[in-house]
Amino acid sequence: MTFAKEMMMPFLSAALDRVKPSATIAVTDKARELKAAGRNVIGLGAGEPISTPPPTSSWRRVHAIEAGKTKYTAWTAFPS
Numbered sequence: 001m002t003f004a005k006e007m008m009m010p011f012l013s014a015a016l017d018r019v020k021p022s023a024t025i026a027v028t029d030k031a032r033e034l035k036a037a038g039r040n041v042i043g044l045g046a047g048e049p050i051s052t053p054p055p056t057s058s059w060r061r062v063h064a065i066e067a068g069k070t071k072y073t074a075w076t077a078f079p080s
Contacts, residue, residue: 028045035041064070 024046028043028047031043031045032040035043
């Protein structure tokens with residue numbers, strides 16, 4: 001092992017120790033577990049949509065992307 005790798009490994013290991021588990025994956029795994037146990041579950045975690053969006057929705061997304069509207073909306077933009 002080179003000196004650079006010897007110096008980097010403890011730093012990398014300490015950084016990875018600070019990474020928290022994904023809450024989204026935990027919710028998705030729990031829903032999958034409950035479904036496998038026969039429970040009626042609506043999974044609201046990670047995943048793909050089960051239906052095709054309506055054409056107007058697709059058209060609006062294309063125009064938003066073309067207009068450069070590709071960032072998340074600020075939470076203050078939503079009415080209380």
